[in-house]
Amino acid sequence: MSTPYDDHERWAELAAGHALHALEPDEEAAFAEHLATCAVCRAELGEHELVAAQLGALATAADPVDESAPPSWSSLRDSVIGNARPTVPSLTAARDRRRARSARLLGAAAGVILLTGGGLAAWQLSSGGSGSSSELAAAHAAVNRCEHMTGCHVVRLDDSTSKTRAAVVVSGDHAKMWPLAMSAPPSGHVFALWQMPRAGRPRLVETGTFTGANAGSNATLAASYADTAAFAVSLEPAGILPTKPTTVLAVGNASA
Amino acid sequence: MSPAALEDAALLERVAAGDEAAIELIYQRYGGACFALARRILDDTQLAEDVVQQVFLALWNGSGYDPRRGAVSTWLLSITHHKAVDSVRKEGSRRKRLASEQALIELAAAGPAPDDEVWARMRAARTREALKLLPAEQREVVLLAYYGGYTQTEIADLTGLPLGTVKSRTLTAMRRLREHLGGVSETRPDEGRVE
Ligand SMILES: [Zn+2]
Numbered sequence: 511m512s513t514p515y516d517d518h519e520r521w522a523e524l525a526a527g528h529a530l531h532a533l534e535p536d537e538e539a540a541f542a543e544h545l546a547t548c549a550v551c552r553a554e555l556g557e558h559e560l561v562a563a564q565l566g567a568l569a570t571a572a573d574p575v576d577e578s579a580p581p582s583w584s585s586l587r588d589s590v591i592g593n594a595r596p597t598v599p600s601l602t603a604a605r606d607r608r609r610a611r612s613a614r615l616l617g618a619a620a621g622v623i624l625l626t627g628g629g630l631a632a633w634q635l636s637s638g639g640s641g642s643s644s645e646l647a648a649a650h651a652a653v654n655r656c657e658h659m660t661g662c663h664v665v666r667l668d669d670s671t672s673k674t675r676a677a678v679v680v681s682g683d684h685a686k687m688w689p690l691a692m693s694a695p696p697s698g699h700v701f702a703l704w705q706m707p708r709a710g711r712p713r714l715v716e717t718g719t720f721t722g723a724n725a726g727s728n729a730t731l732a733a734s735y736a737d738t739a740a741f742a743v744s745l746e747p748a749g750i751l752p753t754k755p756t757t758v759l760a761v762g763n764a765s766a
Numbered sequence: 767m768s769p770a771a772l773e774d775a776a777l778l779e780r781v782a783a784g785d786e787a788a789i790e791l792i793y794q795r796y797g798g799a800c801f802a803l804a805r806r807i808l809d810d811t812q813l814a815e816d817v818v819q820q821v822f823l824a825l826w827n828g829s830g831y832d833p834r835r836g837a838v839s840t841w842l843l844s845i846t847h848h849k850a851v852d853s854v855r856k857e858g859s860r861r862k863r864l865a866s867e868q869a870l871i872e873l874a875a876a877g878p879a880p881d882d883e884v885w886a887r888m889r890a891a892r893t894r895e896a897l898k899l900l901p902a903e904q905r906e907v908v909l910l911a912y913y914g915g916y917t918q919t920e921i922a923d924l925t926g927l928p929l930g931t932v933k934s935r936t937l938t939a940m941r942r943l944r945e946h947l948g949g950v951s952e953t954r955p956d957e958g959r960v961e
Contacts, residue, residue: 523933526940529844531851532911532918556836559844561943564893565912566843569806570799580801581815583793590822591786668895706888739948740892761891763946 518550525551529558645721649688653677665741667760675760676720678703678741684728687743689720700748704755706740707733712755717746738764774838782828789826796839797822800846807850807915813857817849847912854915896946904939907932 524541527533533541545551656662656679663680667687677688687703695701703715713732731738740763744755774795780788800821804814821842825831831841897905910921918936922929 519937520933523937526937527911527918527933529940530908530911530936531848532916532921532936534917534919557944558940559836559840561940561947562847562912563840563843564889564943564947565908566803566847567799568890568893569802570890580798581818583790583797586793586797586815586819586822587786587790589819590789590826706892712888740888742888742891755888758888758891761888761895763892763895764948 521548521551522554525555526558529555529562646690649677649690652679652686652688656681663735663765665762665764667741667743667762669760676743678762680731680735680738680764683731683734685715685731685741686728687716687720687741692720694719694721695745698748699745701759702744702746702752702755703729704742704744705732705738706742707737712742714752715741717751735764740764775833778831778833778838781825789822792825792838793822796842799839800842803843803846804850804853807847807913808854808857810857813853814850817846817853820849821846851915892947893943896943899946900939900942904935904942907935908939908943911936 521541521544524533524537524544528538528541528545541551545555653664656664659681661681665678665680666674667676667678668674673691675689675691677690679686679688685703685705692701700717701720702717703720704712705715706712715731716727716729718727740761742755742761743759744752745757745759746752746755774792777788777792781792797818801814801818804817805811808814808817824845825838825842831838835841897909900908906925907918907921907927910916910924911918914921916924918932919929921927922932925932927935
């Protein structure tokens, strides 16, 4: 008979449970003891903790902007720092006020373009119509062709309701975005295709309306597909080259 | 290390030296994410504020954070999660139980975001995609643990699954999430820098 933890996979299971803070106290104690002696578990736990942090970051994006602001630093300061030292009230308070005001202004300005409650509202309103049916047929043909070619990758960009809005076809170091359910951007705006490397900030691939005569070109990627975590399409003001995505509309993970 | 991580590391050295401005900067950068996580688990603003306060108190007191083990953002979210889960277990009656997990995946990334949040939103969109790629039964055990604050024993009771199944499913799910999410850098990129 084997004891429950003979099989190292059992320790691996405890590592996952530990990262989620979901173990019972006795398991927690047993795992802590094992962890001190096992480099394999320490390495895997590190990976689980990264995944857990990513799950945690979902909460930030899920919370409606104004529902409940985090406490200001000034309101926490005394209980964290202790009140031995005098507070410097002016800076913090002024900054909090400024932040609140700029958040409102930003929201108001953006509301002109997009309905609140979803960065995708503009698309939803226009019922997702995508160019002409011949353009759509060309897009589907390109996606199909790629799917039957070795070394060609299709990354579908889904909006927050899981509706696929576009497909990025990557062949070698070139990528082309094919709209599948996109209407033209609001006037004064363009779409931007971004490549998200596995490390570092998003890189701009191309901007445009991606419809009609202005369909996306076969743009050169900034980093190889192998180093790409995801592609995303965002809405940007026309006329300036964006350095980072402003309003992300759809995202798709690059497959390994 | 990414520029943001280097910046964090410098701030943490100042925190360790008792520099109050440095911990305030760390708070401005990550306090909102910690609060959002605690509030999502606890469904209570006051309890969430208490958790966030405890987290930053721990950071200020130098208890627990080891820079060799990863980015401070990961650590802050981890300790926030731990304290929130402890709190929800004490406040059992307040639990929202099963309600929120599906909502969490399906929630639209809300409207336009300040610059700092865009990166977080993109990461969140990727995480949601990775969750959707999991079979429902794997997603369930992970979300019940992480956002429900249930122990694996409680999850076995709730779902009627053998405890061993809960454990093996959770491990498989966490490994798959890791695969789908790839080696994404754990701190936000340096927004200002043009390469
Ligand atoms: Zn081990």
